[in-house]
Amino acid sequence: MIAGIIDETNILPGRDCGPCALCCKVMRIEALGKPEGIWCPHCVPGKGCRIYETRQEECRIFYCLWRADPDLGDIWQPAHCKMVLYTEGMGHRLVISVDPGNPTKWREEPWYSQIKTWSFNLLRYGQVVVYVANRAIVVFPNKEVDLGPLKKGDVILTRENDGVWDAMLAAEDQLPQNQRGVWLDTGGRL
Template sequence: MEPSLVTTTATPPARACGTCTMCCKVYRIEDLNKPAGKWCTHCAIGSGCKIYDVRPQQCRTFDCVWIQDPSMPDSWKPEHSKIVFSVWPATGFIYGQVDPGAPFAWQKEPYLSGLRAWSEKLLQERRHILIFVGSNATLIMPPGPVPIGPMSPQDGFVVRETFTARGKDYVATRVAQGG
């Protein structure tokens, strides 16, 4: 999914970015023609934005989930976890964009078990967590990751519950735009 910054909520941030600038790398910033997965030329890595006072609106309105949620452990701060979480406004789903320089970061602990537990809580609200490494999406479900594959911002997905000899499992299928 060519990710772009997604506004999370309108509530005041619970934390500050400090030295974290990971969102300046993982997201596409349309107004600056900045591709996803590359550092913004205006980013002073570990310090902040060199054009902070005139930064694009999409940057002004963005706060990652770590900033918004004070209960999220410090180890989940994007500069440590290499994952920037945001809320997709249309669905309330949680999207985790992984630093392409650390594509397996989400599969390490404490992140994978934390993602599985988080997905179980979100399921009660009929919400999901999707992890993106570039455009490749993986749905996180309580039993474990469910690969979806390449997704565009217009795509959706369908989740189907299955039962195997091991118990409940899930299958996720991408639904292309208009499909």
């Protein structure tokens, strides 16, 4: 799994977007005030962006992991699986942004077992988070924690206590001083 920044230098041959425009639905576009989970007004589903040449900067610099990671086979092509994978927090958070029209798709095989494997592999230094619109679900190897809707300024925190992993949302500035360093915040989205 690729961590960190993906740009045009990481794109694999033959991994173009084609008619897939799922990122135009599942992603928030700050510059347009477009929330997660609804189609961008400039997108024609199944065809792409009507303003591609003049699209927003945040759209220009976004590349999903399927386009860059050779370990992600065709089953992870976003139009096929109804999920867009990317990283946040300098690669410490793997995000699976699910089409809200198929909100439980991530729990189906063959995807679910792979998501659980990634969670196990990232457990000590990162997070696996499923977003369905603005709802966040942290995936651990043995359970999921549904954190509910995120608000601007929320951070996703995880920690281990005697072998039990937990997750919570906190406002960036409201984590008690004695809890800093106990909870893992990988940065990212909000």
